[in-house]
Amino acid sequence: TDNAGLKLVDLDESGVDRAFRADVLEGMRGPQKAIPARWLYDDAGSQLYEDITQVPEYYPARAETEILKSRGADFAKAIGSGRAVVEFGSGSSVKTPALLRAIGPAAYVPLDIAGDFLRAAAADLSAKFPGLPVYPVEADFMRRVELPHEVAHLAKLGFFPGGTLGNMVARTATDLLRAMRETLGEGSMLLVGMDLIKDQSVLEAAYDDAGRVTAEFNLNLARRINRELDGTIPIDKLEHAARWNDQYARVEMHLVAREAIAFEIAGERFAMKAGETIHTENSHKFDRRSADKQLLAGGWTPVGRWLDAEERFSVVLAEA
Ligand code: AVI
Numbered sequence: 001t002d003n004a005g006l007k008l009v010d011l012d013e014s015g016v017d018r019a020f021r022a023d024v025l026e027g028m029r030g031p032q033k034a035i036p037a038r039w040l041y042d043d044a045g046s047q048l049y050e051d052i053t054q055v056p057e058y059y060p061a062r063a064e065t066e067i068l069k070s071r072g073a074d075f076a077k078a079i080g081s082g083r084a085v086v087e088f089g090s091g092s093s094v095k096t097p098a099l100l101r102a103i104g105p106a107a108y109v110p111l112d113i114a115g116d117f118l119r120a121a122a123a124d125l126s127a128k129f130p131g132l133p134v135y136p137v138e139a140d141f142m143r144r145v146e147l148p149h150e151v152a153h154l155a156k157l158g159f160f161p162g163g164t165l166g167n168m169v170a171r172t173a174t175d176l177l178r179a180m181r182e183t184l185g186e187g188s189m190l191l192v193g194m195d196l197i198k199d200q201s202v203l204e205a206a207y208d209d210a211g212r213v214t215a216e217f218n219l220n221l222a223r224r225i226n227r228e229l230d231g232t233i234p235i236d237k238l239e240h241a242a243r244w245n246d247q248y249a250r251v252e253m254h255l256v257a258r259e260a261i262a263f264e265i266a267g268e269r270f271a272m273k274a275g276e277t278i279h280t281e282n283s284h285k286f287d288r289r290s291a292d293k294q295l296l297a298g299g300w301t302p303v304g305r306w307l308d309a310e311e312r313f314s315v316v317l318a319e320a
Contacts, residue, residue, distance in 0.1 A: 017228065020039055020228065020229065021229055021266055023035065023039065024039070024229060024266075025266060025268060027278075028265060028268075028270050028278070032277075032279055033270075033272070033276070033277065034278065034279040035221060035278060035279075037167055037253075037280060037281040039224065040218070040220070040221050040280065040281065042220070042224050044220050044224075045217060045221070045224070048213060048216055048217040048220060049217060051217075052209070052213050052217060055209040055213050055214070057205040057208075057209040057210070058206050058207075058214070059202075059206055059310075059313070060162075060163050060193075060195050060312070060313050063308040063310070063313035064095065064161055064162070064163070064193045064308075064313050065095060065098070066308045067308050067313065067314075067315045068095055068098040068099055068102075068161070068315065069098045071102075071306045072101065072102030072103075073102070074304070074306060075099065075102045075103055075191070075317075076102050076103050078303065078304045078317055079157055079191070079317070080103070081103055081104040081105070082104070082105070082106045082154070082155070083105050083106065083154060083157040083189070084106055084108070084147075084151040084155070084157070085099065085100065085103070085107070085108050086147065086151075086156050086157070086158050086159065086183070086184060087108070087109070087111065087158075087159040088158060088159070088160045088180065089112055089113075089141065089162075089164060090110030090111060090112045090118065090121060090136075091117065091121065093110055093121045093122075093125050095162070096110075096125060096159070097128060097129075099159060099191070100129060103157070105132070105157070106133075106151075106154050107134070107135060107154060108125065108129070108132055108134045108135070109134075109135045109136070109137060109147060109148065110122055110125070110134070111136075111137050111139050111141050111145060112136075112138065112139075113138065113139070113140055114138075115138040118136050119136055121136075133150065135147075135150060135151065141176075141183070142175070142176055142179060143179050144179050144182040145179075145183045155187050155188060155189075156184040156185060156187075156188040156189070157188065157189045157190070158180050158184050158188060158189070158190040158191070158192075159190075159191050159192075160180070160190065160191070160192045161191075161192075161193040162193055163193045163194060163195040163283070163313070164193075165177075165192055165193075165194060165284075166282075166284040166286070167282060167284075168282075168284075169282065169284075170284075170297070173284075173298065174294070174297045174298045175298075176298070177190075177294075177297070177298020177299060177300055178298050178299050180298075181298070181299045181300065184320065185320070186320065188319075189303075189317060189318065189319055189320070190300055190319075190320070191316070192315070192318070193313065193314070193315055194286045194314050194315075195283070195284075195285050195286065195312075195313050195314075196285060196286060196287065196307075196312055196313060196314055197285040197287050198285070198312060200246075202312075203242075203251050203285065204242050204244055204251065206242075207242030207253060207283065208241070208242040212240075214240065214242065214253075215240035218240045218255060219235060219240060219255065222235050222238055222255060222278075223235060229266045230264070230265070230266055230267065231264065232263045232264045232265075233261075233265070234261055237257060237258050237259060237261045238255045238257060238278075239255070239256045239257075240253070240255065240256075241253070241277070242254075248282070249284060249285050249286070250282045250283055250284040250285060251282075251283045251285070252279060252281065253279075253281040254277035254278065254279050254280065255277060255278040255280060256275065256276070257273065257274055257275065257276050258274065259274045260273050260274050286314070288305070291314065291316055299320065300318035300319065300320060301318055301319050302317070302318045303317050303318060303319050304316070304317035305317070
């Protein structure tokens with residue numbers, strides 16, 4: 001399953017998201033039921049993800065912020081000033097100020113698929129950095145994006161924090177990195193967050209916190225299906241699971257049937273045996289070699305790498 005591909009939302013007359021329905025029905029028909037992870041992020045899911053970044057077990061967000069805040073001098077030296085920073089999937093741009101303060105860019109271009117969110121975040125950032133030109137672009141960055149003509153003459157720094165690259169299988173990550181290279185052009189650089197392979201118990205706890213925020217995030221997908229696709233999934237018969245898959249070096253999220261269940265989605269019948277799962281997300285983890293290999297496959301040469309003090313997460317700088 002691959003699952004972090006982003007597409008523009010496509011509504012039919014009844015307001016039902018056709019792409020959502022098609023992805024869910026197709027994913028539920030296979031021998032391993034699977035739903036692309038991008039559907040985890042409706043309003044409730046996006047809020048739950050924000051909450052996850054605050055739970056004690058979920059170290060990636062804190063570790064990456066620590067790196068961005070503490071390595072400003074290194075970034076300034078390696079990247080230089082005067083570039084246009086292009087942030088992919090900028091969302092609420094929470095990690096951006098530390099980077100902008102460090103490198104003194106000539107412009108900031110946040111790219112996101114969610115237009116309202118994007119414009120609000122861009123306005124916030126403009127208020128924090130008066131004098132920095134901000135050009136928000138509403139776009140699906142899985143393909144080459146036309147950047148505003150105002151930044152055409154500037155060298156670019158792509159910024160892709162959060163470890164979202166890890167939510168894609170290698171082939172999709174490679175396609176995305178190549179699309180980023182086309183978007184950013186000759187002479188560009190890329191600063192990307194990549195989570196590291198570590199003790200299995202630490203990884204699984206990060207995706208199955210004791211406060212059950214991640215469980216709610218995962219179960220919210222089943223609730224969304226019931227709400228938006230006339231689903232009858234018995235939510236209380238599903239259990240959240242986070243499982244380390246060593247062969248693929250990734251944490252997988254699954255929804256596990258506690259007992260045999262049958263239900264409908266958009267008029268189609270489905271059944272799950274006890275213990276059968278719906279695979280809802282992959283979060284790939286890297287070591288130095290696998291991170292370099294992934295970046296090189298996408299057309300980027302790694303030139304710098306920074307870890308947090310506990311060596312849990314990496315921020316990698318690469319050149320086109
Ligand atoms: C967005 N992405 C980097 C998160 C991750 O760690 O893979 C999504 C997430 N899923 C469960 N917890 C966090």
